[in-house]
Amino acid sequence: MESFIPLFVILPLAAAFLIPIVGKFVSGFQMTLSNLVFLFLAAAGVWFLFDSNTEAVSYTVGGWEPVNGIPIAIYLVADGLSLIMLAIINTMAFLSGFYAISYLKQYTAPDNFYALLCLMVAGMNGVVLTGDLFNLYVFLEIAVIASYALVAFGTGKEELEASFKYQVLGGIASLLILFGVAMVYWKTRTLNIADAATLLKHSHDRTFHLFVQLLFITGFGLKGALIPFHAWLPDAHSSAPSPISAMLSGVLIKAIGIYCMIRIFFNMFILTEEFAVILTTLGALSMVLGALIAMVQNDMKRMFAYSSISQVGYIITGIGMGMIILARKGDQGIAALAIGGGLFHMINHAVFKGLLFLNAGAVEYENRTRNLDELGDLSTVMPVTYGTSLTASLSVSGIPPFNGFFSKLIIIIAAIQGHFYLLAALAVVVSIITLGYFLKFQKQAFFNVSRFFNKLKIKEVPFTMCFSMIVLAILCLVLSLLVFPGPRDLILTPAVEAVMNVKEYSTIITGI
Amino acid sequence: MTLYLLCFLLFLVGLYGVLTRRNLIKIVIGLSFMEFSIFLLLVLIGYVKGGEAPILQPGMPATGFVDPLPQAMVLTAIVIGLATNAMLLAIAIRLYKKYGTFDIRKINQLKG
Numbered sequence: 001m002e003s004f005i006p007l008f009v010i011l012p013l014a015a016a017f018l019i020p021i022v023g024k025f026v027s028g029f030q031m032t033l034s035n036l037v038f039l040f041l042a043a044a045g046v047w048f049l050f051d052s053n054t055e056a057v058s059y060t061v062g063g064w065e066p067v068n069g070i071p072i073a074i075y076l077v078a079d080g081l082s083l084i085m086l087a088i089i090n091t092m093a094f095l096s097g098f099y100a101i102s103y104l105k106q107y108t109a110p111d112n113f114y115a116l117l118c119l120m121v122a123g124m125n126g127v128v129l130t131g132d133l134f135n136l137y138v139f140l141e142i143a144v145i146a147s148y149a150l151v152a153f154g155t156g157k158e159e160l161e162a163s164f165k166y167q168v169l170g171g172i173a174s175l176l177i178l179f180g181v182a183m184v185y186w187k188t189r190t191l192n193i194a195d196a197a198t199l200l201k202h203s204h205d206r207t208f209h210l211f212v213q214l215l216f217i218t219g220f221g222l223k224g225a226l227i228p229f230h231a232w233l234p235d236a237h238s239s240a241p242s243p244i245s246a247m248l249s250g251v252l253i254k255a256i257g258i259y260c261m262i263r264i265f266f267n268m269f270i271l272t273e274e275f276a277v278i279l280t281t282l283g284a285l286s287m288v289l290g291a292l293i294a295m296v297q298n299d300m301k302r303m304f305a306y307s308s309i310s311q312v313g314y315i316i317t318g319i320g321m322g323m324i325i326l327a328r329k330g331d332q333g334i335a336a337l338a339i340g341g342g343l344f345h346m347i348n349h350a351v352f353k354g355l356l357f358l359n360a361g362a363v364e365y366e367n368r369t370r371n372l373d374e375l376g377d378l379s380t381v382m383p384v385t386y387g388t389s390l391t392a393s394l395s396v397s398g399i400p401p402f403n404g405f406f407s408k409l410i411i412i413i414a415a416i417q418g419h420f421y422l423l424a425a426l427a428v429v430v431s432i433i434t435l436g437y438f439l440k441f442q443k444q445a446f447f448n449v450s451r452f453f454n455k456l457k458i459k460e461v462p463f464t465m466c467f468s469m470i471v472l473a474i475l476c477l478v479l480s481l482l483v484f485p486g487p488r489d490l491i492l493t494p495a496v497e498a499v500m501n502v503k504e505y506s507t508i509i510t511g512i
Numbered sequence: 513m514t515l516y517l518l519c520f521l522l523f524l525v526g527l528y529g530v531l532t533r534r535n536l537i538k539i540v541i542g543l544s545f546m547e548f549s550i551f552l553l554l555v556l557i558g559y560v561k562g563g564e565a566p567i568l569q570p571g572m573p574a575t576g577f578v579d580p581l582p583q584a585m586v587l588t589a590i591v592i593g594l595a596t597n598a599m600l601l602a603i604a605i606r607l608y609k610k611y612g613t614f615d616i617r618k619i620n621q622l623k624g
Contacts, residue, residue, distance in 0.1 A: 149599065156610075158622055160607050161619055164536065164603050167600050167603065172546070179523070182582075185582065185585075189579075
């Protein structure tokens with residue numbers, strides 16, 4: 001498996017460069033190649049996730065061995081957390097890419113679309129695999145530059161404006177992250193996350209720690225759209241082509257926002273209580289305000305984008321609670337429950353929010369509008385879109401037996417056991433608000449009879465779009481199984497251990 | 513220390529420019545200011561007083577050199593910065609073609 005790790009970066013990167021060259025001469029090349037690459041990587045990612053013999057491994061780029069116990073090479077590390085992220089990223093990439101085969105008929109230049117999508121996936125795979133701070137920055141930039149271009153793909157007024165906004169805020173975020181990386185290098189003279197962790201443990205310079213942590217939380221908070229830093233997200237996610245919205249909302253903000261935060265704050269810095277409280281507060285704020293703003297939206301995709309902010313708030317709240325408990329040296333079991341709930345919700349959110357954006361794309365593809373006031377009565381003419389979007393809506397608002405219910409339940413149970421009663425109450429209330437605005441979406445899009453509506457012209461979307469939506473809807477049900485002990489121990493427990501057990505992470509890399 | 517503070521000041525000047533200017537091109541220039549302040553900081557971090565370029569010859573003691581790693585990082589970061597700037601300016605040009613202005617107060621189709 002060790003030699004297989006770099007393929008997650010190399011294959012999509014190679015595809016991204018081959019597509020514009022060969023695609024000019026061979027028709028259909030871009031779709032075939034990129035979807036084959038995504039399918040292969042998704043299968044590999046899921047297989048590694050389920051293969052219980054797989055232990056956390058690292059790959060040394062260039063084969064540079066450590067000198068005097070100091071690691072000098074760039075390491076690619078695949079532990080439990082990275083494997084979960086890899087499986088999510090590549091599965092969603094395949095389903096979005098397959099969906100886009102039909103969806104792209106309304107755009108020109110499919111070559112550029114698939115090349116940029118491959119580049120984005122390569123960047124994200126790199127971010128979740130790398131064990132090196134500067135390398136993380138490089139891969140992060142590859143992923144976000146591709147996403148800037150993809151947001152502007154429609155080249156209309158709105159798309160360009162959203163892309164520019166996204167780029168300015170994303171650019172500031174990247175620079176803050178690079179600033180943080182430079183500060184860590186200044187202090188420790190190493191870029192390796194595990195090596196820096198051991199060195200930072202011995203430094204008690206509180207001002208330095210606080211400053212660098214604030215740089216990183218602002219940078220990754222901007223990338224992950226926590227609430228004071230969220231201004232770009234609704235514009236960018238609603239202006240992008242729908243398969244890309246699904247990738248951005250479902251995967252990108254997790255891979256470069258939440259994942260990096262978890263990796264850096266748990267595995268590099270020493271956990272401090274005040275900092276964990278800041279993170280949890282940001283999470284709770286995003287959870288509540290995101291849901292409240294989503295309620296008043298009339299544009300489907302803007303509603304889903306605000307809902308993404310709210311759901312990311314859940315994830316951050318769960319992880320932040322675990323952080324507070326760990327920093328207070330509280331019960332490890334409750335901390336593991338909170339973090340596990342957060343990670344579980346992260347997997348689930350990728351699936352149902354990806355599905356919702358694909359549904360929005362399907363509705364837009366047939367009706368040429370995203371405005372909920374102008375839609376109506378689609379339940380009979382678009383049965384697949386209706387059924388899958390109902391599944392996703394119920395899942396996101398936490399109705400059993402769908403996956404969203406179980407992950408929210410775990411977060412709420414952890415909040416009550418950890419005596420965070422306010423957070424538990426907020427999580428329940430926000431869940432009800434979520435149900436409210438998703439019922440509004442269901443009613444206005446699929447049942448209301450609208451005067452703008454011309455039923456005769458509208459039919460179900462083509463096969464490839466239906467296929468992706470149905471697969472995701474099935475996943476919404478199947479992922480509920482992760483709550484049972486067997487699958488949970490196989491998938492979630494290694495990830496939680498990777499997050500909580502700092503020593504293990506540095507052992508994988510330095511071998512000490 | 514003065515040099516580090518000047519770097520940070522340059523960073524803040526860039527941030528001020530991004531936040532207060534109304535012209536797309538000036539915003540891009542502000543971002544470049546921030547970018548270069550961090551590049552300068554990285555080079556300063558690796559600087560050793562009286563240090564030379566790190567070219568090691570056989571039989572030479574490995575001392576008295578500046579740290580080469582930040583220089584490699586800066587080179588990589590400059591290339592990435594080039595890509596982001598090119599992307600930003602390309603979008604700014606497309607925006608100018610659509611709206612006929614660089615003023616962000618007139619480019620307001622989206623609610624934010």
